[in-house]
Amino acid sequence: MKQIIIGILLSLSALSYANEPLIQNPQSRKSFSLNGHWNYIIDMYETGYYNYRMEPHDNTENPGASAFFLNQKPKSKRDRVEYNFDSAPTLLVPGDWNSQKENLLYYEGTIWYKKSFDVENYDRAKRYFLHFGAVNYRADVYLNGKKLGTHKGGFTPFNFEMTHLLKDKNNFVIVKVDNKRAADEVPTLNTDWWNYGGITRDVTVLEVSSTFIEDYSLQLDKENNKLLNGFIRLNGDAKAFSKVNVSIPELKLTKEFTADANGFVKFQIPVKKIDYWSDLNPKLYEVIFSSISDQVIDAIGFRQIKTSGGDILLNGKKIFLKGISIHEENVMRGGRAYSMEDATILLGWAKELGCNYVRLAHYPHNENMVRLADKMGILVWEENPVYWTIQWENLETYSKAEQQLKEVISRDKNRASVIIWSMANETPQSEERLSFLTKLAKTTREMDNTRLISAALEDHGKKENSNIMIVEDKFAHVVDVLSFNQYYGWYGGDIDNIKNIRWEIDINKPVIISEFGAGALQGFHADNLTVWSEEHQELLYQETLPTLAKIPNLAGITPWILTDFRSPRRTLIPYQNGYNRKGLISETGNRKKAFYTLQKFYQQIQK
Template sequence: MPGLHAAQWSLKPLLRGATAALVFAMTLRCGSAQEPLRTLIVGVDHRHTQSLNGDWHYLVEQPPARELYDDKGNVRDGGYAQNTHPNITSGPHNSEYDFSTAPTLKVPGDWNTHDPTLFRFEGVVWYERDVPIEPKPGMRTFLHVGAANYRSFVWVNGKRICQHEGGFTPFDCEVTGAAHAGTNAVVIAVDSTRHRDDIPSVSYDWFNYGGITRDVSLVTVPAHFIDDYDVHLQHGGTFSSKDARTLTGYVHVQDAPAGTSVTLRIPEAGVEKTLTTNADGRAEFTVNATNLSLWSPASPKLYRVVLASGADEVTDDIGFRDVRVDGTKILLNGKAVFLQGANVHAEAPVRGGRVTTDEDVKNLFSMLQQINANFARLCHYPHDERMERYADRTGIMLWSEIPLWQRISFDKSDVYDKAVIMLHEMIRRDRNKASVILWSVSNETPNNPVRTKFLTDLANEARRTDPTRLITSALIGPKVSEDQVRQDDQLMQALDVVGQNEYIGWYEGQPEDADRKSWTFSVNKPLIFSEFGAEAKYGNHGGDHDRWTEEQEANVLEHQFKMMEKIPQVRGVTPWVLMDFRSTTRNIPKLQDGYNRKGLFSERMEKKKAAVVVRKAYTEHSIGKAE
């Protein structure tokens, strides 16, 4: 298959433990008519696109979803996928459906909060929209989907063009060969059904929002186009002033022959350089910039980067900074930093449902600003790209992770292969975001050799794919002997920064028990207390030890902070969680009502007493030290 770039892949299994290049190369040979290859275009949100957001017709298919799957579980290309119309006078039946007269759903959005009858529905929903396309000679057109949960299958004019597994990363399907001038029928089937070997698996503590949850658009590009790039501050050895003006990276031009010209321009930094691609379409570079101001929370400087090759041009806004560890210190641009923030779910404040708009993002970050945060853990999956863009502009450092959470089949190679794909998709989309300083490979996983091998391989894969960022994971299960707490999880050996979840004062013991705890770790690495807290219903008041009250939640946090002050290697804290969020496992009437209530704010952005405690600690810098 000449001309295919390594970014194209099908859903066939990959080789466990392979390097990124080998993983991508293997997937190239796995495509078939049943599993069309697709590509992933970086920076779509900075290209000129034709938005397909808005009303889409939809039909709900109850399990076992016979219009999508045959009796053996294979995907069908007949039935709803063909978008025919019922013949009311003569001729054969068409499976008895009609998109043209069906109701509509807003895209992007989840079906759970848009249609009350689908609030707890998990299964298949079919989307259809008639899309005007005017093919141009020498140009190619892709359908870009920011995310759809969990499995997606796409047809254009009855021809299946791609499919994707994973609910939180983007995919692009080429429609060039299937589209014609005029109106084209685009049909997307989305299946949110949970399975044991999915990522995440069948049980997790957040709401399983189904649907096309992020932006959809058409992207038209030349035959040879820039699909991937990486522009970053040189990273190697120890950070120095010389590094602070040297930029390096690559530009990839899809299907380009060797010797194709590429131009890199960063006008404000005095960079203008002509590059040439190798036989793989990749043009690497190292350039010196002038008067480069580094990105930081205090000064979130972004530069307009312009990449051009032939008729294609891409612009992006990129910040340049260096992040690394030195013993137990986290260094940003050579200076020690302390990360004070909160966990954030991608749930829209006030209206609920998935984050889909700039206003949703602004509301979430306004709560971070109210507690004087400089950091956020985006749990437990890659968030809408708007989140990273906003953090880039406002100077909030981020932790981003893939949804490996608890009940994962760590003993199965095909599950590892899925994790590698999701890791690559997350890194590929966001590697040019200065705000992202940590890639996380998992959250709260069982401590055993099989899981440790799985996650160690994945951490090493993340480091090979992007050596400029730190690798972490949120651990559970330290050994406790009275007041002595020791964490010796072997996964820590594979991490740059250790994340530790614990809930002293809520799931175990009393808030004051935290004061007496003495923590030790078997590695000398930076530590982030990545989860801690208690549940409280906003407006529910009582004593410091009355559960479910704002006073008790605040009391738990105060004693947590006292404990953390005594642990020398603490370099960050993220209470669980910024805002109350929906979860099907939280079912105490009048207290939870389907929400995890550990938020510093309610789902309506109402400030609890816990938020005041956190703001005071962050303002006074009373928790831990950067050095």
């Protein structure tokens, strides 16, 4: 009965921070960038947001000069204004503040950003939106002293319309960015990665027609490989909703559809001959979506992904996922990765390893990663930041998790490379957690039934025989792919005994080992039983890989992890120094010995 009540309450709960619908494919729109130097003010006590009674300035009719978002200037020599963005230092956007300023390395709190801009060829007949690739974690956005909205979630995009406030010249946008961790947020207080704060991805001003194509989808039917399913959603004047077109020039295909009174049309397009996207053939078609007043062009691949018993089938053929896990860091530059150049480095290293698959952990990575994966033929696991233990019974927490999941699905639903939506990582079992994750899975299937669902679960040894590993998790019956992290030989267990370990899995589903590994400081060499040495990490890979290969229904692995990454949890000097050292590549870009062990293992696997 308790579960039923929780389910009903979750269904009725509303988002704490509702946002405007995402504009699909902002890269293809007429736009200009606000990237570059932004003035910033550190506001640890949030003086610019609250008055001395802790009342938000933006909730009052007369917020007063102390409200930072007003960007006020003294009107006379007797006028007292206790902040000045114009004389403040600058930070680069996109970018995190931790890696840019030494005094902000460990800072968690509020920083105000300000950018002034003009609109070249400003057109009053057009509509203008402010689009953010991501801001970690909470963003309160203001234009010309008026609030546009609030967004929570550090890894997903959002946009606000600003047509009503925009001028041709002398505009200023101010963003209050708060990256403080909290128990009721997603992710929660405790993680094993760096809490990079700031405007970490691109900021763009989008110019669109008064009625424009807001969203669209075009994907190959999950069961019929000669049928494309899609939709188009228009935004604007209902009187302008009418004909929309979908065109794929290479296939000599053009179809016309009629939008309904809400500007929405769902459609199917039969295709006779199509070149299917795969890791060996990353074929992308130019697709043109058009209406009377708008046109959007995208590069889309068409493929099917499904399971059959213990196999994963790509376009009807069994595939083994030779993968690696990746965090969103640029180890060469330091800090949060954000650019196409960053993506090229990370996915290039994965390709060098011999990977056809990557797990983007533990949150949605930037859009450059999945768009480049489309071009390179790399399959992708994307993950919602439901990590370790969060407040499973808190309805607001669920809303935040669902919001972020919806936003990444909305952003990446047209990317052929994305084959798995992951609900969570290493979460402790309870009935409340099961209800929470099951509802996330249900929401995912309602939004997108063409991809697989998984989560990084955990295994453990049997009580009567610790050499037999099992996965006991009710959520394993909900997912399409059974995935679990295992660290025998590193977090418990003798490395010499790895060869004797076996798994008993009584669920007939594909199995992915979503993590395994060991830490090593690149350049530290010793005998292979000395912890933190490259030789010890290499030994664990040498012993683990052939043992994992014996798992029934094994369909892929993503060892932990491609590169060393920052984590405040990792304090051991001289080996960790604030880094999780399980990377196969160091934070200076140097390969460790285990890199070549995994590379050789992948070379020996026949597709």
